[in-house]
Amino acid sequence: MTLVDILIVAAYILASILIGIWFSKKAGQSKDAFFLAGRSAPWWLIGVSMAATNFSVDTPIAIVETVYSEGIAGVWFVWAGLISVSLVSFVFARLWRRSGVMTDVELTELRYDGQSAAVLRVLKGLYFGAIFNIFIVGWVFLAMYKMIQGLTPFNPIWILGFLAAVALFYSASGGFYSVLVTDMMQYVIALLGSIFLAAAALYEVGGITTLVTKLNERTTGTTDTTSFLPTFGEDGTMPFVVLGTYLTVQWWANKYADGGGKHIQRMLSARSERDAVGGSFLYAILNYTLQIWPWILVALCSMVLLDPSEQSDSMQVYSKTMTKVLPIGLLGLCVTGLVGAFMSTIDTHLHLGASYLVNDIYRRFLVKGADDKHYVAASRVAMGLILIMSIGLSISMDSVVGAWKFLLTFAGGAGATWIIRWFWWRANAWTEFSGMLASGICATALQAIFPDWHYTSRLLVTVAVSTLTWLIVTLLTPPTSDEQLVVFAKRVRPGRMGWGRIYDLAGIDRTKDIGVLGRNLMSVLLGITFLLGLCFSIGQLIFGEVFSSLVLAMIALVAGLVLYRLEQNRVSIEITTKDHEPSTLEKMQEQI
Incomplete structure (x- = not known):
């Protein structure tokens, strides 16, 4: 990187700091303002913000890793998610917006009642606020560390520390307002940067025809790197059962089954139900159809452009391709996009994690009578703690894709419980509790005992064990009181299917x-x-x-x-x- 490239990145960082300062007064007015931007976000800002936080620095690295090992067909691991996001857009977005809660964990005490609901709320606050968010931020740090190694000779630790401090500053000072606005700026830069990189890499190769020819020359067996569908058989890139699992199980057996915390937070911030629906579907268009192809092209071009020694660490392939094909200025723009993508994910998960820890644990159970300014201050402290723990966890990670898949498996068995609670009145707090516990224990045990198992095999076993567990526990434990179910039905209107008796009572x-x-x-x-x-x-x-x-x-x-x-x-x-x-x-x- 030259001085021009560094100045472009610096200008972006300065703009992010100024945005945080600009919104600091407005964000400190109330909890709703700090965590949900006053529930006033339009659909287009919600959709772009969702896409920005998913366009993290770890995502292109993960796509490159996948294409290297399984070809384009391996990306079905990601594409299968469009089934889930379509369901979220046209079913769950409406329900979440109607609920009026501040976090998805808060829904626990709207849907259930009694001591079991309170215990579940604490568990989920720690489960998502601490474990999941720290895990996700940790692998984002790992991805950015690898990216910086391929871009500059400077110590990545100092650069990471500085970028994380900036993200912490503007998200803590400007609240969710600054997160949404910086996401908008970050996404435009990141998307343009990835497109320019893909175009430059393709030009360097000599065009798409030359690329396909050279890739075919290096293909072995029945593997076709550029095929959109898996090549089944002994030499194929993906067994049929793997694709079948992606399309029939993975899309609902995961943490994002009914939206996922960071997306739910944006749905709850929408100014209307229509905005929640429109924003979620705009995200689906951007994430699953537009931004993914530049990453795929960069992965394919790097197979031709880089020497075998440069391809040895697939986590550095993306950044090495950048330095190889981009001229001065464009390299700075592309790096700025990745810095923005990194900071967008960091600010989102710091904000989300703090909302769980403060709203669902600290405010609900520890300090109940304080004013909004106190809780906003506590949230800013929580953000700093989450950041420190995430940096520590990132040291023990060695693969972004591996971390992705383990986290999906860890929560996969509980995915069905987060769907069924909307459509079956009989589900209770113990349904979710047992599903989460069984899923986490089973996934961890399989990872330790059978580390060589394919991800989908571990997912199927985890889902089977967890489903059997939560079904038995549900039928053996008492249902939620009719009074609480009536309150939930009146507010959310989940539909008469599965709620007929409660609709009649209400x-x-x-x-x-x-x-x-x-x-x-x-x-x-x-x-x-x-x-x-x-x-x-x-x-x-x-x-x-x-x-x-x-x-x-x-x-x-x-x-x-x-x-x-x-x-x-x-x-x-x-x-x-x-x-x-x-x-x-x-x-x-x-x-x-």
């Missing part, structure tokens, strides 16, 4: 919900069709298959138009937090 007109689930599922199917069509239309166009690209584009267009019409005719149930009827537990807390 006096909710069931006829208004007739066909709602069917329309939601139709939107989900149309969304999946649109996303897959658009994604592979872009891919086919990149590889010169114009006719098939046009066919896929037409399919995506038709699905998109029908989806738009269906969603435009839908009437949203807009419920603000002031309209919520407090639960018995909330009334008791106020009296105490």
Whole structure:
């Protein structure tokens, strides 16, 4: 990197600091302002912010690792997630926005009651606020460390420390306002940088035709690096059962089954139910169809451009390709994009982790009567602690993809419980508790005893054990009280399927919900069709298959138009937090 490149990165860092200072007064006004930007975010800002926090520095590294080991077909590990995100967009986004909670963990005491709900809230606050967030921030540090090693001769530790301090400053001072605004700036720079890098790498290779020819020359057995679908068989890149697991199990058996904390936080910050839906689907378009192809192209080009010795550490391939093909200025822009991606993920998880620890543990159980300024100050302290612990954990990690897959398996068995609680009144706090506990223990044991097992094998065993566990526990433990279920049903309106008895107790007109689930599922199917069509239309166009690209584009267009019409005719149930009827537990807390 030259002085020009470094100045471009410095300008971005300065802008992030100024944004934090600009929003500091507004963010300190209340908990809602600090954690949810006053619940005023528009759909386009929500969608871009979701995409920005997913466009982390670890993501291109993970895609490169995957393409190196399994070819383009290996990316189905990521693409399978578009099933889940479509379901979240057209089903769960509405439910989350109606709930009016501050964090997804807070939903625990809206959905359940009694001591078991309180214990579960503490467990999930620690589970997500500490374990998951620290784990995620840790592997992001690992990814950035590897990236810096390939870009500069300077000590990565000092650079990482400085960037993390900046992210901590603006997110702690400007609250969620600064997170959303910096995410917008970060995403535009990061996306442009990745596109420029892919174009420069492809130009350096000699074009797509030359790239495919050279890749075919290095292909062995039946493996086809550029195939969008797995090549099954003994020499194939992916067994059939692996792809089947991605498409039938992984998309729901994971932490993000009904949204995932960082995305739920953005849905809750939406100014309306429509904004929550629109923002979530915009994220799906950006994340699963647009930004992923530049990373794939860089991975493929690096196989041709870099010497075998430079490819020995696949976690440094992306940054080494940058320094090899980008001119002065563009290298600075691309590095700025990666710095922004790193800081976007850091600020999100610091903010999210603090919201769990402060709102769901500290405020709920330890210090109940303080004012909002006290809780905002406590949140800023919590952010610093999370950052320190994450840096310590990153030292013990050695693979981004490995960390990704272990975390998915760790929570995979509990994924079904986070879906079923919305659609079956009989689920109780012990359902989630037993699912989470069984999943974590099983995944950890399998990782220790059978480290050579494929990720999908461990996932299937974990899901099977956990599902059997939480089903038995649910049927052996008492259900949530009818009074609490009525409060939940009135506020969230989950639908009459699975809630008919509670709807009758609550006096909710069931006829208004007739066909709602069917329309939601139709939107989900149309969304999946649109996303897959658009994604592979872009891919086919990149590889010169114009006719098939046009066919896929037409399919995506038709699905998109029908989806738009269906969603435009839908009437949203807009419920603000002031309209919520407090639960018995909330009334008791106020009296105490």
